[in-house]
Amino acid sequence: MILRSLLLLLTLxxxxxxxxxxxxxxxxxxxxxxxxxxxxxxxIFGAVKREQAIPQxxxxxxxxxxxGPDHPVTVWRKARRLGIWVNTDAVQVDAxxxxxxxxxxxxxxxxxxxxxxxxxxxxxxxxxxxxxxxMNITDAQSFTEAVVRIRTNExxxxxxxxxxxxxxxxxxxxxxxMPANLTExxxxxRIFLTRDGQVVSQFETVIxxxxxxxxxxxxxxxxxxxxxxxxxxxxxxxxxxxxxxxxFQLLRQS
Amino acid sequence: MLIYLPIAEVSVNAFLLLGLGGMVGIxxxxxxxxxxxxxTPLLFFIGIPPAVAVATEANQIVASxxxxxxxxxxxxxxxxxxxxxxxxGGLFGAALGxxxxxxxxxxxxxxxxxxxCYVVFLGIIGSLMFIESLNALRKSxxxxxxxxxxxxxxxxxxxxxxxxxxxxxxxxxxxxxxxGVLVGVLAAIMxxxxxxIMVPAMIYLLGMPTKVVVGTSLFxxxxxxxxxxxxxxxxxxxxxxxxxxxxLIGGVIGAQIGTRLGTYLKAEQLRILLxxxxxxxxxxxxxxxxxxxxxxxxLGAGGH
Numbered sequence: 044m045i046l047r048s049l050l051l052l053l054t055l056x057x058x059x060x061x062x063x064x065x066x067x068x069x070x071x072x073x074x075x076x077x078x079x080x081x082x083x084x085x086x087i088f089g090a091v092k093r094e095q096a097i098p099q100x101x102x103x104x105x106x107x108x109x110x111g112p113d114h115p116v117t118v119w120r121k122a123r124r125l126g127i128w129v130n131t132d133a134v135q136v137d138a139x140x141x142x143x144x145x146x147x148x149x150x151x152x153x154x155x156x157x158x159x160x161x162x163x164x165x166x167x168x169x170x171x172x173x174x175x176x177x178m179n180i181t182d183a184q185s186f187t188e189a190v191v192r193i194r195t196n197e198x199x200x201x202x203x204x205x206x207x208x209x210x211x212x213x214x215x216x217x218x219x220x221m222p223a224n225l226t227e228x229x230x231x232x233r234i235f236l237t238r239d240g241q242v243v244s245q246f247e248t249v250i251x252x253x254x255x256x257x258x259x260x261x262x263x264x265x266x267x268x269x270x271x272x273x274x275x276x277x278x279x280x281x282x283x284x285x286x287x288x289x290x291f292q293l294l295r296q297s
Numbered sequence: 298m299l300i301y302l303p304i305a306e307v308s309v310n311a312f313l314l315l316g317l318g319g320m321v322g323i324x325x326x327x328x329x330x331x332x333x334x335x336x337t338p339l340l341f342f343i344g345i346p347p348a349v350a351v352a353t354e355a356n357q358i359v360a361s362x363x364x365x366x367x368x369x370x371x372x373x374x375x376x377x378x379x380x381x382x383x384x385x386g387g388l389f390g391a392a393l394g395x396x397x398x399x400x401x402x403x404x405x406x407x408x409x410x411x412x413x414c415y416v417v418f419l420g421i422i423g424s425l426m427f428i429e430s431l432n433a434l435r436k437s438x439x440x441x442x443x444x445x446x447x448x449x450x451x452x453x454x455x456x457x458x459x460x461x462x463x464x465x466x467x468x469x470x471x472x473x474x475x476x477g478v479l480v481g482v483l484a485a486i487m488x489x490x491x492x493x494i495m496v497p498a499m500i501y502l503l504g505m506p507t508k509v510v511v512g513t514s515l516f517x518x519x520x521x522x523x524x525x526x527x528x529x530x531x532x533x534x535x536x537x538x539x540x541x542x543x544x545l546i547g548g549v550i551g552a553q554i555g556t557r558l559g560t561y562l563k564a565e566q567l568r569i570l571l572x573x574x575x576x577x578x579x580x581x582x583x584x585x586x587x588x589x590x591x592x593x594x595x596l597g598a599g600g601h
Contacts, residue, residue, distance in 0.1 A: 078539070080301040080308060119595040127586040129409050130595065189594030223299060223308030224344075258303040265304055265534050273530030276356045276538050277523055280545055284363030287549030291368075 063103070064092045065234050065246035074221065074230075074252040082223040085109070085250065087146075088216035091236060098238070103212040104147070104154040106235040108165060109219050109250065111142030111199075112228035113172075118186040132179075134186040138172040141226045143200050146217045148207040156240030163235065163242065167191055167200050198222045225252055304537035305349040311543055313343065318357065318544035322551020325361045326368070327559040328496065328511065328571045333358055333489030334415070335578060336544070345540065352529035352536045353544070358490045358522045360545035361552040362515045368556040369512030376463035376509050380516040382470050383477040383495070387521045390481020395528065398486050414487050416583045422497050423575035429501070430568040437565060464505045464513075472503055481521060490518040493575060500568075507564040 070086035087107055097103075116139045119130040145167060147154045160166050173187050180186075194200040199222060207217040230250040236243050254262055265272045300311045317339055321332035333354050340350035369375050401410055457470045476498045484491035492514050499510045530536040559567060 076301055078301055079299065081299045082308075116596050121590060121593045121595070123589070128588075128590055129586075186594065189592075190596060193592065193594065193596055223301065224306065226306050254303060258301060261303045261538055265530070265536070265538075269531040269534060270527070272538070273527040273536060276530060276536050276541060277359060277526055279538070279542060280356055280360035280526075281363050283542075283545050283549050284360045284365075284552075285367065287364045287553055288367035291553040 062093065062095065062098065063236055063244050065236060065244060066090045066092050067234060067246055067248060069232075069248070069250065070218075072248070072250055074225070074250060075255040076225065076227070076253065076258055077255055078257055080223060080225075080258075082225075083221045084218050085221060086216065086218045087232065087234075088214070089234065089246075091213050091215070091244075093213075097212050101239045103209065103243075104149055104237045105207045105209060105215045106148070106151075106155055106165060106237060107146045107207060107217055107219075108170075108233045108235075109142070109144045109221075110140045110170060110231050110233075111226060111252075112230075113138035113140050115139075116190060118189055120186065120189075132177075134173070134177070134180060134183055136171060136173045136187060136190060139190050139194075140170055141199065141228075142221065142230070143167055143170050143194075144203060144219045144221075145201070146203040146206045146219060148205070148209050148215070150204050151202065154240065155235070155237055155242070159235075159237070159240060159242050163233075163245070165233075165235065167195075167202055197224075199224075221252075227252055227254055300539065300543065302345075302349075302537050302540050304535065305345050305353075305540060307344055307346075309343060309345070309540075314540065314543040315547040317343075318361075318547025319551040320547075321544075322361045322364075322548035322553075323555035323558065324551075324574065325358075325492075325515075325548070326365045326552035326555025326557075327562075328492075328555075328567065328574075332361065332492075332548075334419070334487070334493050335574075337489060338578075338582070345537075346535075348533060348535045349537050349540070352526070352533060353540045355490075355522045355525040355529060356536055356538075356541040357544040357548055359519055359526060360541075361548035362490070362519045362522065364549040364552040365556055366512060366515040366519060368553060369515060372512075372560075373463070374508050375512035375516050376461055376505070377513075377516065378459070379461045379464055379466075379473060379503075379505070380513045382459075382473045383480075383513070383517045384520050386474040386477020387481040387484070387491075387517055388524060390478035390483075391485045391521055391524060392481075393478070394482040394485025397482065401486075411487055412582060412586060414483065416579055416586065418483065418487075418494060419575050419579035419582070422494065423572050423579055425501075426497055426568055427572035427576060430565050430572060434565045434569060437563075461505075464503075464509050466503070466505065468503065476502060477517070484521060485525070490522050492518055493571075496571070507568065511559065 067089040074083050091103065116136045118134050118136055120132045121128045122131040124131065145165060151166060155165060160169055164170055168187065168191055171187050171190055191200060207215055209215045230252055232248050232250055234246045298311045299308045301308045321336045324335065325332040337350055337354050340354065341347055366375060458467060459470050460467050476495065480491040480495045483494055495514050496510055499505045499514065500507060526536060
């Protein structure tokens with residue numbers, strides 16, 4: 044922890060001097076998935092470091108994003124063929140984060156300009172990368188929209204406007220609720236400071252999401268010793284079947 | 298109580314899984330079906346990824362079938378000889394089915410094929426059984442004797458005859474082998490044990506007595522699903538042991554209850570109930586294909 048803060052400090056010092064910079068704190072930089080994992084709330088807080096006085100003009104705004112690992116996704120669309128609904132069209136989305144949350148200190152469109160959003164890929168639709176659809180599909184847009192819609196309904200994509208609190212244009216904090224069905228991996232977390240919709244400073248860190256304990260052991264075994272894992276599953280199944288049978292036998296006799 | 302499943306990577310309610318396992322286990326013990334045709338769609342519905350649901354379900358069927366078959370062995374209602382013949386065909390068919398499945402997967406639309414398979418087979422089997430057992434029930438109500446199904450047809454003219462003492466049959470081994478292969482192929486494609494196809498096939502094609510059919514079917518299913526579990530565990534890494542344990546705790550208890558419930562019912566009543574169940578599941582799946590879904594888009598794991 045000390046080493047990490049030292050490193051953080053060093054990077055802060057080595058950075059070219061800017062008017063405003065982020066000093067960040069996280070309630071936890073590691074999420075442990077245990078057998079009874081029910082999701083996790085992460086508190087993200089920090090301060091703005093300045094060498095000079097608070098600039099005049101429009102107030103400071105903060106945008107925070109937490110993103111899960113990127114995976115390619117195949118999006119299928121159903122259509123009616125011969126009276127039944129079947130998957131007809133498919134579009135390959137090259138990379139969509141498994142989890143994505145955007146928190147901002149105001150309405151998103153006011154806090155960050157369209158150009159900056161495009162540059163840094165901040166808003167939910169921009170976080171999804173899709174290179175191109177097959178020739179026969181003219182409305183590729185609706186496929187990426189479907190990814191956003193479905194994952195938003197599952198609580199995996201969250202747009203949290205007005206959820207970052209700022210005090211005195213210096214201290215900021217927000218909390219992000221991570222759902223129970225998280226996938227493992229590194230979750231890049233970005234903080235943008237903006238004025239007039241322009242990004243004046245940005246900071247990036249990583250939250251590690253890992254399985255631990257029994258979950259870790261079972262997962263590793265299934266990948267590294269699949270045959271043993273399969274045999275163990277069968278042994279458990281047969282033992283349970285026999286156990287139940289024997290237990291009921293005793294129950295009937297007594 | 299929520300439980301995080303290590304392989305499926307989702308959180309689900311442990312009691313929901315126990316309940317589902319128990320419900321399907323009762324059906325398994327009563328009818329000699331593995332229950333996969335019911336459980337697999339239910340697991341999809343609660344949000345388990347399809348690949349994990351199919352693989353884990355195979356493991357759970359091993360447990361409930363084993364529990365069920367022990368109860369049947371005690372009552373001497375398992376034809377081990379017939380079971381072994383069916384099993385040889387079944388393993389061969391399962392291997393063939395996996396090859397066929399992968400070929401269809403390369404063509405795309407495998408999901409539709411699986412659904413259509415369900416609708417067609419469940420529909421045919423369900424309605425045939427329903428009509429037949431309704432007739433049998435009506436005849437027995439009138440006081441008449443239930444006609445024995447020992448018809449002498451072309452099946453009895455085939456070579457390689459064998460005596461199946463427990464079933465009271467003296468028939469060629471070719472029909473049971475063919476039934477085994479067909480069930481194996483369908484089981485691999487549809488991701489189920491195949492009991493719901495095998496039970497009617499044993500009754501109507503092979504002419505086995507209903508009481509023996511259930512135990513024998515369970516006996517064969519244990520081996521075919523064990524084979525499938527190992528295949529999934531080593532090639533796709535999709536067997537979720539935590540999910541399996543929760544399902545099978547409910548399942549084995551349910552199977553014991555079901556086996557005992559089964560002894561209180563007449564053979565015709567048992568068949569008519571299974572027929573109704575099969576028709577209901579078939580109707581549900583058919584409706585899914587016919588009615589416009591509320592969400593037209595579907596997300597699948599990516600990568601070509």
